[in-house]
Amino acid sequence: MVIDVDKRGHTLLVVEDSRSVAGLLADRIGLIDGVVVKVAGTLEEARQVVLANRHDLFLAVLDLNLPDAPDGEVVPWVMSQGVPVLVLTAGLDDNERDGLMDMGIVDYVNKTNPSEIEHVVRTVERIYRNRHISVLVVDDSNSARAYLTELLRRYGYRLLEARDGAAALAQLERHEDIRLILCDQNMPGMDGVTLIGRIRQRYSRSHLCIIGMSSYGSGMLSARLLKAGANDFIKRPFLEEEFFVRVNQNVELIELIRSMEESANRDPLTGLHNRRYLAEAGQMLFDTALREGKGLAVVLMDLDHFKSINDRFGHFGGDEVLRAVARHLGKVTRKSDILARYGGEEFCVVAQNLSVDEARLLAEKLRNEVKSMQLNIKDAALRLTMSVGLATAPGRGLEDMLHRADEALYEAKSAGRDQVRIASEPGG
Numbered sequence: 001m002v003i004d005v006d007k008r009g010h011t012l013l014v015v016e017d018s019r020s021v022a023g024l025l026a027d028r029i030g031l032i033d034g035v036v037v038k039v040a041g042t043l044e045e046a047r048q049v050v051l052a053n054r055h056d057l058f059l060a061v062l063d064l065n066l067p068d069a070p071d072g073e074v075v076p077w078v079m080s081q082g083v084p085v086l087v088l089t090a091g092l093d094d095n096e097r098d099g100l101m102d103m104g105i106v107d108y109v110n111k112t113n114p115s116e117i118e119h120v121v122r123t124v125e126r127i128y129r130n131r132h133i134s135v136l137v138v139d140d141s142n143s144a145r146a147y148l149t150e151l152l153r154r155y156g157y158r159l160l161e162a163r164d165g166a167a168a169l170a171q172l173e174r175h176e177d178i179r180l181i182l183c184d185q186n187m188p189g190m191d192g193v194t195l196i197g198r199i200r201q202r203y204s205r206s207h208l209c210i211i212g213m214s215s216y217g218s219g220m221l222s223a224r225l226l227k228a229g230a231n232d233f234i235k236r237p238f239l240e241e242e243f244f245v246r247v248n249q250n251v252e253l254i255e256l257i258r259s260m261e262e263s264a265n266r267d268p269l270t271g272l273h274n275r276r277y278l279a280e281a282g283q284m285l286f287d288t289a290l291r292e293g294k295g296l297a298v299v300l301m302d303l304d305h306f307k308s309i310n311d312r313f314g315h316f317g318g319d320e321v322l323r324a325v326a327r328h329l330g331k332v333t334r335k336s337d338i339l340a341r342y343g344g345e346e347f348c349v350v351a352q353n354l355s356v357d358e359a360r361l362l363a364e365k366l367r368n369e370v371k372s373m374q375l376n377i378k379d380a381a382l383r384l385t386m387s388v389g390l391a392t393a394p395g396r397g398l399e400d401m402l403h404r405a406d407e408a409l410y411e412a413k414s415a416g417r418d419q420v421r422i423a424s425e426p427g428g
């Protein structure tokens with residue numbers, strides 16, 4: 001069951017009567033791409049901002065002591081408007097901390113400590129990004145699930161629930177975007193260790209992270225959960241602050257791994273996939289096409305006389321042309337195709353589910369798209385052509401198809417460029 005996939009807004013409210021602290025926070029938070037910061041210095045001003053922006057506020061950062069609200073009155077009022085709250089204090093005793101956490105605030109921060117101001121900025125950024133992160137809570141107890149989802153909702157995560165292992169596996173099938181799983185150990189049917197083991201057979205540590213949870217058991221249990229594939233373990237009952245730190249750290253780690261993977265698979269100049277990705281993902285397309293008896297096309301493209309473009313417009317001008325070509329090729333390809341920069345001025349498309357005639361048509365469409373580009377580099381109009389080699393017969397594998405497409409491309413160049421040549425059958 002999806003219980004929260006709301007589209008949160010982009011506006012953040014800072015309520016702080018110290019101009020220097022408010023200015024510092026607004027400047028730092030304003031650097032987060034997409035976030036709009038509104039500042040208020042009193043409860044009355046805060047009311048006006050909230051009422052005017054209620055549907056676009058995703059978080060409020062509130063000072064406890066305001067000239068017209070000296071005892072933290074701003075906190076319950078803003079929360080009553082459905083806006084999550086992060087509290088700025090000048091120090092809290094245990095009772096005050098308990099009172100605020102019981103109200104359901106996101107976090108509290110000592111504003112007199114500069115490093116904690118950085119913590120506010122990081123927390124805001126985390127919450128802003130969490131709208132794209134789905135968390136699956138797996139627990140057979142309704143009340144435990146309700147508690148965990150209530151905590152996670154404060155941090156803006158998209159939430160999914162499952163009451164047992166089978167339901168959890170079904171949720172994973174349905175929701176490709178799950179990045180974190182909170183998994184209870186003691187469940188009827190399938191326990192946490194078994195479920196985590198099953199999940200890890202299909203989903204790697206770079207795809208999602210898992211936090212095991214349990215109220216019983218010795219240190220052995222946390223070791224078993226970790227060995228089964230959990231990234232972390234939380235023992236119940238826990239302090240909410242610790243829960244949030246562990247959840248957020250695990251999500252940050254997975255984001256980091258994914259962004260590193262993404263940059264390893266991308267060509268920085270054009271933003272297209274690179275040759276390394278093409279080799280891996282193309283092999284998967286090849287295997288599926290062979291298994292299911294569906295056609296596969298490998299189209300290798302090379303811009304004609306590109307050297308002369310560099311000579312005329314310089315290397316930066318040449319780079320601009322390569323970026324424009326990448327954008328245009330992207331208009332012709334489908335989402336299910338792989339479009340990659342294969343080398344300097346060479347591009348490659350691997351497309352699935354195509355008959356030989358459809359593959360020919362695709363290759364011609366790509367060639368025509370580049371030919372009809374109207375480029376203006378340094379105020380000079382420029383026209384481009386490209387030569388194309390196409391392979392459709394599977395032969396001995398993807399490498400073999402690429403090799404034959406390359407031979408066909410060479411023929412297209414030799415025959416005068418600006419044309420598509422189709423590779424002969426393997427061994428033909």
Ligand SMILES: Nc1nc2c(ncn2[C@@H]2O[C@H](COP(=O)(O)OP(=O)(O)OP(=O)(O)O)[C@@H](O)[C@H]2O)c(=O)[nH]1
Nearest residue numbers: 302303304305306307308310315316318319344345
């Ligand atoms: N600007 C720019 N140029 C590149 C890049 N990678 C390769 N090139 C240039 O692409 C040109 C390729 O030249 P050649 O292989 O001689 O081929 P061509 O001039 O396109 O001629 P034909 O392929 O025979 O039609 C070289 O001048 C490379 O410097 C790049 O990332 N940026």
